[in-house]
Amino acid sequence: MRRRHIPWAMLRGIVVLLYLFILVPIIITVSVSFNSVNQSKFPPIGFSLRWWGDALAARWLQPLAFSIELGLLAAVVSMLLGMPLAFALVRYRFPGREALTTLALGPLALPALVTGIGLLQFIQAAGFGFLFGFPTLLIGHVLICLPFSVRTTAISLRAMPANLELAALSLGATPSAVLREITLPLVKSGVFAGGVFAFIHSFTDYSISLFLARPGTQPITITILSFLEYGFAPTLAAVAALTLVVPLVLIAVVQRVFRIGDFLYAENARG
Amino acid sequence: MTQNARALRPLLLVAVPATFLFVFFVLPNGFLLVAGFLKSDAQMLTDEWTLENYDFLLGKPLYRAALLRTFVVGALVGVLVVVLAYPMAFFLARTTSKWKGPLIALALTPLLASVVVRTYGWWVLLNREGALNDLLRALGLTTGPLVMLPSVGAIVIGLTHSLLPFGVLTILSALNGINPNLERAALSLGASRTRTFLNVTLPMSASGVAGGFLLAFALAISAYATPTILGGPATETMATLIYKFMVSLMDWSIGSALGTLLILSSMALIAIGTMLGARRGTV
Numbered sequence: 001m002r003r004r005h006i007p008w009a010m011l012r013g014i015v016v017l018l019y020l021f022i023l024v025p026i027i028i029t030v031s032v033s034f035n036s037v038n039q040s041k042f043p044p045i046g047f048s049l050r051w052w053g054d055a056l057a058a059r060w061l062q063p064l065a066f067s068i069e070l071g072l073l074a075a076v077v078s079m080l081l082g083m084p085l086a087f088a089l090v091r092y093r094f095p096g097r098e099a100l101t102t103l104a105l106g107p108l109a110l111p112a113l114v115t116g117i118g119l120l121q122f123i124q125a126a127g128f129g130f131l132f133g134f135p136t137l138l139i140g141h142v143l144i145c146l147p148f149s150v151r152t153t154a155i156s157l158r159a160m161p162a163n164l165e166l167a168a169l170s171l172g173a174t175p176s177a178v179l180r181e182i183t184l185p186l187v188k189s190g191v192f193a194g195g196v197f198a199f200i201h202s203f204t205d206y207s208i209s210l211f212l213a214r215p216g217t218q219p220i221t222i223t224i225l226s227f228l229e230y231g232f233a234p235t236l237a238a239v240a241a242l243t244l245v246v247p248l249v250l251i252a253v254v255q256r257v258f259r260i261g262d263f264l265y266a267e268n269a270r271g
Numbered sequence: 272m273t274q275n276a277r278a279l280r281p282l283l284l285v286a287v288p289a290t291f292l293f294v295f296f297v298l299p300n301g302f303l304l305v306a307g308f309l310k311s312d313a314q315m316l317t318d319e320w321t322l323e324n325y326d327f328l329l330g331k332p333l334y335r336a337a338l339l340r341t342f343v344v345g346a347l348v349g350v351l352v353v354v355l356a357y358p359m360a361f362f363l364a365r366t367t368s369k370w371k372g373p374l375i376a377l378a379l380t381p382l383l384a385s386v387v388v389r390t391y392g393w394w395v396l397l398n399r400e401g402a403l404n405d406l407l408r409a410l411g412l413t414t415g416p417l418v419m420l421p422s423v424g425a426i427v428i429g430l431t432h433s434l435l436p437f438g439v440l441t442i443l444s445a446l447n448g449i450n451p452n453l454e455r456a457a458l459s460l461g462a463s464r465t466r467t468f469l470n471v472t473l474p475m476s477a478s479g480v481a482g483g484f485l486l487a488f489a490l491a492i493s494a495y496a497t498p499t500i501l502g503g504p505a506t507e508t509m510a511t512l513i514y515k516f517m518v519s520l521m522d523w524s525i526g527s528a529l530g531t532l533l534i535l536s537s538m539a540l541i542a543i544g545t546m547l548g549a550r551r552g553t554v
Contacts, residue, residue: 001406007464007465011358011361011362012362014358015358015359015362017538018355018358018359018435019377019378020379021355021378021432021435022377022378022380022432022436023380023381024392024396025389025390025391025392025393025432026380026381026384026392026398027392027393027394028387028396029388029389029391029395029400032391032392032395037311039400040394040395041402042395042396042402043402060455081287081288081291082288084284084285084287084288085284085285085289087284088280088281088284088285089285090363091281092280092281092284094278094282097281098400100285100289103289103292103293103296103297104288104292105294106296107296108538109489109537109541110300110534110538111489111492111493111530111533111534111537112493113493113495113510113530114300114303114493114533114534115296115299115532116301117303117513117517117526117527117530118300118301118302118530119295119299121299121302121303121306121316121523121527122298122299122302122303123299125302125316139295143292143295143296146288146292146362150446161330177408200382200383202412203385203399204382204383204384204386205385205387206385206386206387206495206496207493207494207495207496208401210495210514211500211517211518221387224385224387224388225387225496225499228387228391228499228500230524232391232394232395236391237391237395238489239387239392240385240387241388242382243385243388244384244388246384247384248383251383253416258385
């Protein structure tokens with residue numbers, strides 16, 4: 001189809017502006033961290049790496065490491081819970097299936113901030129106060145990651161030809177052999193993609209952690225948020241930029257293994 | 272395998288995840304609904320039932336204004352997200368560029384950055400000594416600094432920015448679902464490109480528009496970081512109020528009542544979406 005006409009050229013112009021709108025605030029945050037003065041100025045005044053030096057101190061690296069640890073564990077646990085759930089929802093018809101589908105996506109549909117308050121009060125009231133800190137945060141993060149793992153696993157299960165399993169069964173393979181030799185290898189990349197999404201969602205989230213974080217067990221987003229109350233120092237910009245590095249490196253590494261875009265695309269193409 | 276064992280299989284598969292969701296998602300949210308109807312005494316929940324919490328929130332003009340402000344912000348953000356996301360999604364759906372994949376990825380990169388990171392940039396741009404004021408002064412357009420922070424406008428811009436990728440994804444998925452032959456048919460029957468867009472493409476992507484609007488609306492009303500960074504005491508929203516009551520004032524019953532209002536609002540938005548046939552997440 002011919003597209004070299006005026007409306008299309010105009011649309012391209014608008015889209016360029018929209019990309020600027022999307023990217024400029026992020027570029028600003030990163031460049032502010034290179035200021036030579038202790039002010040969050042854009043364009044930066046002079047150039048220095050001293051705020052980056054400050055950002056690499058233990059009080060920032062500790063919550064950063066904590067966020068990575070929390071995200072990895074939340075991703076793994078949510079995959080372990082999400083895979084069997086997705087398998088049952090896709091391959092079986094059973095009473096309560098609809099309700100369970102809604103429930104599995106629930107943590108994404110209801111405000112995570114409120115889920116955090118609910119968890120806080122519930123655990124307190126149930127007398128499980130000893131769970132506060134890391135265990136409660138992990139529970140919260142597994143909850144918000146679960147919809148991602150269930151969805152990506154379900155997508156790959158649907159994408160694989162179902163009769164492959166039937167063929168293996170009819171050739172005499174046991175159900176567990178079919179799972180091990182056919183199903184799992186075929187959904188492997190979907191499961192992996194789900195894990196990557198789950199990690200990034202957990203790593204960038206602040207809302208579920210807002211009421212569950214404790215001193216010493218604080219994700220980096222909460223640390224930045226609490227320091228913002230005292231002003232917008234360039235050190236914070238450097239720390240914020242540092243948090244960008246983690247998911248970007250992850251995506252760059254993962255891209256080499258498979259195209260994550262295929263999953264984002266498959267996910268939104270299904271609607 | 273016997274018939275019974277086959278029927279038990281899905282139950283075995285879902286037993287652990289369903290229990291997890293029930294204990295740590297359903298029960299806590301249920302507890303929150305109850306706590307909103309309990310009296311608070313000396314910063315502790317008592318077992319006395321009351322409607323005082325809701326009476327307090329809906330009776331005081333200050334809090335009523337905050338609730339109203341939250342919904343106005345949510346609706347504005349929803350509209351802006353859809354208006355800005357549509358051209359972007361349309362371009363991404365129809366471009367024949369070999370950069371299509373990377374362009375889609377680039378549109379979604381903000382999702383890799385925490386909202387805190389993204390909102391920081393807006394603060395640098397909009398504050399009294401910020402980049403925009405510097406620019407306006409350098410151009411000789413203003414004499415004194417414009418006060419753009421804290422303001423509801425800044426909150427709306429910040430939220431629109433952080434929620435735009437969700438709008439792009441929902442609308443893109445709706446556009447991808449349109450059979451291209453329908454557009455070709457309209458064109459070959461003599462309709463102009465504009466006519467084809469208005470009479471075929473736009474109506475057929477309406478479900479994506481509605482879905483994007485409601486998703487942005489729902490996420491905007493529960494946002495905490497953006498109103499905290501770009502707003503102030505005069506621009507409280509439901510989420511910042513919740514934080515105030517829960518953490519600063521230690522009043523868990525009012526916090527729970529506010530949380531309940533947020534949950535009910537999100538559910539109402541989902542229900543409206545389902546009625547309108549909006550695109551929503553399915554497994």
